[in-house]
Amino acid sequence: MSKTYEYVPEPALVKGDHDFSSITSLVTDINMRPTPKGWYVAFTIANILLLILLVSIGYLIWEGTGIWGLNTPANWGWAIINFVWWVGIGHAGTLISAILFLFRQNWRTAINRFAEAMTIFAVMCAGIFPAIHVGRIWVIYWVFPLPNQMAMWPNFESPLLWDVFAVSTYFTVSLLFWYVGLVPDLATIRDKIKSKFGKIAYGIGALGWRGSNRHWWNYEKSYMILAGLATPLVLSVHTIVSFDFAVSIIPGWHTTIFPPYFVAGAVFSGFAMVLTLMIICRKIYGLEEIMTDDHIEKMNIIVLVTGSMVGFAYIMEFFIAWYGQVEYEKAIFIIRATGPYAWAYWIMIVCNVVSPQFFWSKKLRRNVTFTFIISIVVNIGMWFERFVITVTSLSTDFMPSSWGYYSPTMWDVLTYVGTFGLFFSSFLLFLRFLPMVAVAELKGAMPQADPHNYDEKGEYNPPKVEIPEPRKDNLDR
Amino acid sequence: MSTVNKNSVYGILAEVRNPKELIDIARLVNKNGYKKYDTFSPFPIHGIDKAMNLQKSKLGWIVFSHGLIGFTGAIAMIYFMMVYDYPLNISGKPFMNIPAWIPVIFELTILLSAFGAVFGMFFLNGLPKLNHPLFTSENFKKATDDGFFICIEADDPQFDREKVEKLLKDAGATNIETVHED
Numbered sequence: 001m002s003k004t005y006e007y008v009p010e011p012a013l014v015k016g017d018h019d020f021s022s023i024t025s026l027v028t029d030i031n032m033r034p035t036p037k038g039w040y041v042a043f044t045i046a047n048i049l050l051l052i053l054l055v056s057i058g059y060l061i062w063e064g065t066g067i068w069g070l071n072t073p074a075n076w077g078w079a080i081i082n083f084v085w086w087v088g089i090g091h092a093g094t095l096i097s098a099i100l101f102l103f104r105q106n107w108r109t110a111i112n113r114f115a116e117a118m119t120i121f122a123v124m125c126a127g128i129f130p131a132i133h134v135g136r137i138w139v140i141y142w143v144f145p146l147p148n149q150m151a152m153w154p155n156f157e158s159p160l161l162w163d164v165f166a167v168s169t170y171f172t173v174s175l176l177f178w179y180v181g182l183v184p185d186l187a188t189i190r191d192k193i194k195s196k197f198g199k200i201a202y203g204i205g206a207l208g209w210r211g212s213n214r215h216w217w218n219y220e221k222s223y224m225i226l227a228g229l230a231t232p233l234v235l236s237v238h239t240i241v242s243f244d245f246a247v248s249i250i251p252g253w254h255t256t257i258f259p260p261y262f263v264a265g266a267v268f269s270g271f272a273m274v275l276t277l278m279i280i281c282r283k284i285y286g287l288e289e290i291m292t293d294d295h296i297e298k299m300n301i302i303v304l305v306t307g308s309m310v311g312f313a314y315i316m317e318f319f320i321a322w323y324g325q326v327e328y329e330k331a332i333f334i335i336r337a338t339g340p341y342a343w344a345y346w347i348m349i350v351c352n353v354v355s356p357q358f359f360w361s362k363k364l365r366r367n368v369t370f371t372f373i374i375s376i377v378v379n380i381g382m383w384f385e386r387f388v389i390t391v392t393s394l395s396t397d398f399m400p401s402s403w404g405y406y407s408p409t410m411w412d413v414l415t416y417v418g419t420f421g422l423f424f425s426s427f428l429l430f431l432r433f434l435p436m437v438a439v440a441e442l443k444g445a446m447p448q449a450d451p452h453n454y455d456e457k458g459e460y461n462p463p464k465v466e467i468p469e470p471r472k473d474n475l476d477r
Numbered sequence: 478m479s480t481v482n483k484n485s486v487y488g489i490l491a492e493v494r495n496p497k498e499l500i501d502i503a504r505l506v507n508k509n510g511y512k513k514y515d516t517f518s519p520f521p522i523h524g525i526d527k528a529m530n531l532q533k534s535k536l537g538w539i540v541f542s543h544g545l546i547g548f549t550g551a552i553a554m555i556y557f558m559m560v561y562d563y564p565l566n567i568s569g570k571p572f573m574n575i576p577a578w579i580p581v582i583f584e585l586t587i588l589l590s591a592f593g594a595v596f597g598m599f600f601l602n603g604l605p606k607l608n609h610p611l612f613t614s615e616n617f618k619k620a621t622d623d624g625f626f627i628c629i630e631a632d633d634p635q636f637d638r639e640k641v642e643k644l645l646k647d648a649g650a651t652n653i654e655t656v657h658e659d
Contacts, residue, residue, distance in 0.1 A: 019623065020519060020622065020623035021622055021623040024519075024622045024623065145554065145558060151563065152563055153558035153559070153562065153563055154558075155559075155565065155567065156555045156558065156559050156577065156578055156581055157559070157567055157570075157574055157577035157578070159580075161581070162580035162581060162584075165580065165581045165584040165585065166580065166584050169584040169585070169587060169588045172588060172591070173587065173588065173591045176591055176592075176595045177591075179595075180595055180598070184519075184520075184621065187621045188519070188621040188622060190621075191618040191619075191620075191621045191622065192618075192621075192622065207599065207604045207605035207606070208604050208605050208606035208607065208608070208609060209604065209621075210517060210609060210611055210612070210617075210620060210621075211517045211518055211519055211620040211621050212515050212516070212517055212602075213503075213515065213516040213517065213518060213521070213522065213525050213526075213529065213531075214515055214529075214531065214602075215602040215604070216518070216520075216521035216522075217521075217526055217531050217534055218534045218536055218598050218601045218602055219521065219598060219602070220521050221534040221536045221537070221598070222536055222594045222595065222597070222598035225536065225537070225540050225590075225594045226591060226594050226595070229587050229590050229591050229594065230591075232583075232587070233584075233587045236580070236583060236584070236587075240580050243580075439519075440519060440520045441520070443519055443520045444520035444521060448495070448496075449496055449520055449522070449523075450496070450523060451495075451496045451497040451499075451500050451522060451523065451524060453497075454495060454496070454497035454498075458494060458495060458497055458498045458501075458649070460495065
């Protein structure tokens with residue numbers, strides 16, 4: 001059988017004829033230009049949604065969790081669905097900033113700042129739900145190991161407490177990681193901005209950074225260690241979130257596949273969300289030369305891989321339910337696919353299993369409009385995944401006499417819609433005031449940054465792509 | 478750094494064109510026996526640690542010690558709360574139920590290590606810093622954009638203004654200027 005080989009060189013990270021200075025301007029000028037009118041429009045809409053969130057939370061605290069559609073045995077509803085959904089979205093940011101860093105994937109530099117910001121805001125939205133669903137929010141400090149009037153401590157053997165530690169650690173570490181990356185870029189803006197107030201504000205944020213190579217030396221070490229810490233952290237967070245379900249004995253939840261399956265699903269939905277935001281922002285802010293179609297293609301490959309892992313997990317769940325021969329387990333999976341919530345189940349299957357399979361086609365992977373649509377479809381699908389897991393198992397539990405149909409109320413919906421207000425208000429502030437691309441890291445990944453790409457006289461000598469000839473003896477095998 | 482009057486010299490600052498030249502000039506300055514000098518670039522440069530003969534960063538030890546505090550601290554805290562201070566019988570399981578403690582111990586180890594990595598890095602770098610003599614140079618603003626700089630400090634025992642200027646000039650550096658204490 002004969003084989004022909006084709007060497008495909010890695011595409012350039014930055015398109016167009018850019019040097020360091022033009023990259024700096026391209027990104028940081030966005031922060032220094034007057035605020036565009038469209039931004040105010042978007043910010044107003046986001047603020048209205050944020051107001052809806054505040055009103056729904058206020059009413060919830062006033063009236064109690066009875067305003068939601070919860071009822072025995074479905075004591076978990078939209079709150080946990082939204083919590084898991086938002087946390088999952090956050091995971092892509094850490095994956096891009098930490099795991100792809102450890103794998104030396106330099107293309108991450110175009111999107112990591114952006115994705116990390118998304119992580120932080122998504123985790124903020126997620127954190128609201130477990131906090132407000134407790135009913136008596138004024139004693140929320142009981143979840144922390146603080147001395148209290150009952151002289152009791154939280155139960156360290158409960159997955160819900162593990163969740164408190166996991167999510168708060170995750171938020172803190174993501175925030176620190178993000179800030180460490182921001183410091184050199186804030187220094188860049190400090191040195192470029194004209195306004196006195198801006199100089200002071202960015203100067204405080206930059207902590208006196210001056211680009212010293214003695215500093216970079218510690219900085220790079222710190223960045224690498226943080227990436228090494230964030231990698232197991234991000235895997236542990238969604239593992240522990242899945243323990244909220246898997247450690248219980250509810251049919252459909254009590255399975256060992258949950259941790260890997262949840263992590264894959266989290267990365268899947270997170271990348272879809274990064275794509276949604278990125279496709280809009282690169283268009284509006286004219287960053288197509290930094291966030292190129294090659295980036296979209298690479299991210300679509302990750303969506304395809306993780307989407308297929310999720311699809312595989314769905315199949316394995318069914319297989320194990322049958323293979324395990326537990327009546328309740330078998331029943332719950334049949335109910336999922338054919339019972340009262342079959343509509344949600346099939347939405348989930350179509351959105352999560354079928355839709356990413358289009359990305360086997362290179363043409364569709366590189367199609368921006370198509371990617372945008374799929375990225376939204378995926379996030380709808382991932383919301384329904386959590387809905388199916390939570391609601392089907394709870395509403396049809398061990399005793400048929402207590403079975404019922406769970407529906408959300410207006411307040412469930414408004415709280416969820418409101419979190420988008422929090423997310424987009426924060427994200428718009430980020431776009432307006434902070435550099436949305438990690439400028440220093442991007443410059444460091446450009447071919448001009450490599451001292452080997454200069455000749456003896458110090459002139460830039462771009463690397464030539466050498467295409468190795470395929471070895472003759474391999475050709476006719 | 479000693480406290481000095483207004484016009485004392487902080488060092489000589491010079492600019493080069495690109496990362497390669499910065500590495501070359503750093504190597505040259507290092508070979509000439511200067512100890513108190515620094516190079517500045519908008520991004521970390523591959524291989525400059527060798528040219529400047531930088532010692533291995535101590536950050537790893539800081540992170541390790543913080544991680545150890547997080548690990549032992551978490552075990553001690555949970556032991557105190559779950560076994561010593563208020564033991565709770567949960568489904569008849571032993572009070573020392575270590576497998577169930579692992580998630581919290583793990584998270585606290587990571588949290589403290591991350592604190593060590595971030596704050597340790599800023600500590601080693603002497604940041605945050607309100608001001609620095611180099612910020613008086615208008616040209617130095619490029620160091621966070623596309624400028625590559627080297628500065629030989631006056632504190633260096635070999636420092637001699639004319640010699641330093643000649644060395645930098647012969648190495649092809651431009652925009653040589655004297656930076657004064659602010």
